[in-house]
Amino acid sequence: MELLGDLERGFAAWIYPNRLLIGLVVIIAVAGLAVLGWRRRWDLVARHHPGRTLVGLAIALAIVGPLGWYLGSPLFLSSTVDEAPPAVAAEATPAPTPSSPGVASPAPSAEIDPASPATSSAPELVERSGVFTGADEFHFSNGTARLIEVSPGSFIVRVEDFAVRNGPDLFVYLSPSADGYTDGVVELGRLKADRGNQNYEVPAGTDVSSARSVVIWCKQFAVQFATAPLG
Numbered sequence: 282m283e284l285l286g287d288l289e290r291g292f293a294a295w296i297y298p299n300r301l302l303i304g305l306v307v308i309i310a311v312a313g314l315a316v317l318g319w320r321r322r323w324d325l326v327a328r329h330h331p332g333r334t335l336v337g338l339a340i341a342l343a344i345v346g347p348l349g350w351y352l353g354s355p356l357f358l359s360s361t362v363d364e365a366p367p368a369v370a371a372e373a374t375p376a377p378t379p380s381s382p383g384v385a386s387p388a389p390s391a392e393i394d395p396a397s398p399a400t401s402s403a404p405e406l407v408e409r410s411g412v413f414t415g416a417d418e419f420h421f422s423n424g425t426a427r428l429i430e431v432s433p434g435s436f437i438v439r440v441e442d443f444a445v446r447n448g449p450d451l452f453v454y455l456s457p458s459a460d461g462y463t464d465g466v467v468e469l470g471r472l473k474a475d476r477g478n479q480n481y482e483v484p485a486g487t488d489v490s491s492a493r494s495v496v497i498w499c500k501q502f503a504v505q506f507a508t509a510p511l512g
Contacts, residue, residue, distance in 0.1 A: 362474040411509040422507030426495035436483035450501035
């Protein structure tokens with residue numbers, strides 16, 4: 282699979298930016314092979330050995346067909362998930378203490394004792410965000426990643442207005458590097474769809490203070506698709 286990953290990166294880095302020129306060369310090469318085969322009557326050879334020809338075609342289809350579908354189908358298949366934003370906990374306001382029946386409530390004092398301690402408020406919940414960029418021209422991406430503290434110590438990664446080049450085995454990670462996937466990443470789960478608004482729960486106990494980016498990564502071929510540095 283590492284070889285396929287290297288081929289995919291080579292495709293993204295060199296073949297895809299020059300796809301029109303390479304496509305023209307491929308068409309010319311196929312036409313040249315067709316002319317050569319017609320002149321040398323390769324069709325007669327196939328007719329003289331029909332069994333070998335059918336076996337060869339069957340083996341080629343059995344290998345190329347599934348592999349081609351696995352690698353190529355994400356390029357034209359797409360799905361969308363539209364999840365609601367996560368509910369963020371708010372500080373509870375204490376309810377007033379009811380007075381006893383028949384007992385008048387004392388009138389509030391207009392004076393404030395300067396020696397009385399100030400009312401403490403709950404610490405603000407953390408939120409950081411960043412904008413997705415694709416790894417290269419082929420691996421495009423856009424949208425926003427948000428790291429949201431929905432309650433003290435509990436975090437959700439939300440991607441909004443999100444789109445990425447679809448792939449066969451994409452996962453979402455929190456990374457300690459702003460540049461993307463590296464040692465120490467935290468896996469949040471398989472990417473639910475290549476488009477839309479989606480929520481991913483951060484595992485309990487994760488130290489999010491070291492998180493520097495949200496990453497879309499192809500686990501099968503070890504290829505980075507997109508990164509959103511967290512500000």
